[in-house]
Amino acid sequence: MANQERRGGLEVWAPSITPPGIELTDEQAMACAFRILAIDGFAENLAGHITWQRPGQDNLLVNPWGLWWREVAASDVCEVDMDAKVVGGKWDVTPAIHIHTELHRARPDARVVIHNHPYWATVLAAVGILPELVNQTGALFSGDLKMVEEYGGEVDSPLLGAELAEAIGDATVAILANHGVIVTGATVAEATYRAASLDRVCRSAYDVMLLGKDPLVMPAGAVKGMKQSLLERAVDVYWAGAVRQLVKAEPEVLD
Numbered sequence: 716m717a718n719q720e721r722r723g724g725l726e727v728w729a730p731s732i733t734p735p736g737i738e739l740t741d742e743q744a745m746a747c748a749f750r751i752l753a754i755d756g757f758a759e760n761l762a763g764h765i766t767w768q769r770p771g772q773d774n775l776l777v778n779p780w781g782l783w784w785r786e787v788a789a790s791d792v793c794e795v796d797m798d799a800k801v802v803g804g805k806w807d808v809t810p811a812i813h814i815h816t817e818l819h820r821a822r823p824d825a826r827v828v829i830h831n832h833p834y835w836a837t838v839l840a841a842v843g844i845l846p847e848l849v850n851q852t853g854a855l856f857s858g859d860l861k862m863v864e865e866y867g868g869e870v871d872s873p874l875l876g877a878e879l880a881e882a883i884g885d886a887t888v889a890i891l892a893n894h895g896v897i898v899t900g901a902t903v904a905e906a907t908y909r910a911a912s913l914d915r916v917c918r919s920a921y922d923v924m925l926l927g928k929d930p931l932v933m934p935a936g937a938v939k940g941m942k943q944s945l946l947e948r949a950v951d952v953y954w955a956g957a958v959r960q961l962v963k964a965e966p967e968v969l970d
Contacts, residue, residue, distance in 0.1 A: 723940030724947035736955030737962055741769060742789040743969050745776050748829075748907045750968055751957045753784035755911045756833065763831030763895075764808075766815040767903055770826070773797050775815060779806030784831075788970045799873075810871040814897070817876030818883065825899035827906035832895035835918035840890050846920035849930040853916045854941035855909065861886035866893040888913060904954035905946070911953075 739747065748765055752758055761783050766775040778784065779793050793804030797820065799812045815828045839846055845860045846853070863882045870876055883889045888909065889897045898913060900906025923930050961968060 719934075720936035721940035723943035727940075727944070728948075730948075733952055734955065734959075736951075737958050739958070739969070740789065741767070741776060742792040744903050745778070745792045746787050746789045746968050747958050747961055748903050749778055749784040749787040750961055750965065751907060752829070752831070752910055754961070755914075757831055757910055757914055758784040759832040759834075759895075763829075764811065764815065765827065765829045765906075766812070766819065767827050768819045774802060775812075775819065777808055777812060777815065779804065780809045781806065788968055790970055811869065813873050813876030814870045814879060815876075817873060818880040818897070818899070821877070821880040822885070822899065824901065827900045827903055829898040829900075829906050829910045830895060831910075833910075833914040833917070835914045835921055836890060836896045837894070838921060839917050840892055840894060840896070843892050845890060846917045847923065847930060848916065848920075848933070848938070849923050850916070850919055851933075851941055852912055852945075853919070854933065854938045855912055855945045856888060856916060857938045857942050859887035861889045863889050863891045866891070902950075905950050907957070908950045908953045911957075 745765065745767060761781065763784060764778055766777045768775050773796065775795050775797075777793050777795055778787050779791055782791055791804070791806065793806055793808050794802050795808055795812060796802050797816050799808070799816055801808055814830055818825055818828050843862060843864055845862050848854065848856060861883065863879070867875065870879055883897060887899055891897065896913060898906055898910040900909055
């Protein structure tokens with residue numbers, strides 16, 4: 716019975732009504748994503764970038780070089796073309812933008828790409844291991860994690876970006892040895908939820924390792940259903956709640 720496959724997601728249960736979210740422009744949604752993840756500990760001071768290739772478009776929205784994620788507002792968001800040329804916004808962008816341009820080019824499914832150096836994920840990256848999925852939240856990453864084992868330094872050219880994209884392949888989440896992580900998603904909400912969950916999963920795995928005991932194994936059938944539920948039911952309500960709390964505390968994020 717424990718190994719029986721269990722269904723999950725909206726097929727099993729869908730809420731009849733949920734608390735309202737806040738209507739946002741694309742730039743406001745991006746600014747909220749930066750601050751939500753920074754508050755959650757995903758960011759490392761001024762490091763990191765998020766890009767969004769909106770449906771039907773090639774250009775990317777991205778954060779400017781020099782602002783910490785915690786201080787990005789909607790009016791700070793920049794736009795670049797697929798050759799990394801800034802075509803909108805008042806700031807310059809990082810040369811590491813090629814991580815994003817080339818991954819977007821190789822992966823039409825990866826509409827949003829998040830890169831940073833969250834602490835617990837980089838602890839595991841330092842020893843070249845993927846987190847063991849030891850709890851229910853870890854089900855979100857079942858079958859989606861990949862370790863890119865060779866650190867090659869700064870990715871600051873299309874060639875290096877293309878090489879990294881090839882190494883990542885079709886993985887939804889890649890942990891980069893001695894570096895950080897890359898998280899992809901179909902929407903800003905999905906990618907932000909996945910990124911916000913990742914470092915907690917890495918910390919749980921690290922703490923379980925310290926106990927020196929083998930974790931209980933979650934049945935594969937149950938994991939599959941839980942992953943479906945997290946993606947189909949948790950993403951939108953997570954995003955709506957995170958945005959509500961952020962805007963209430965820091966309304967200037969929308970400026």
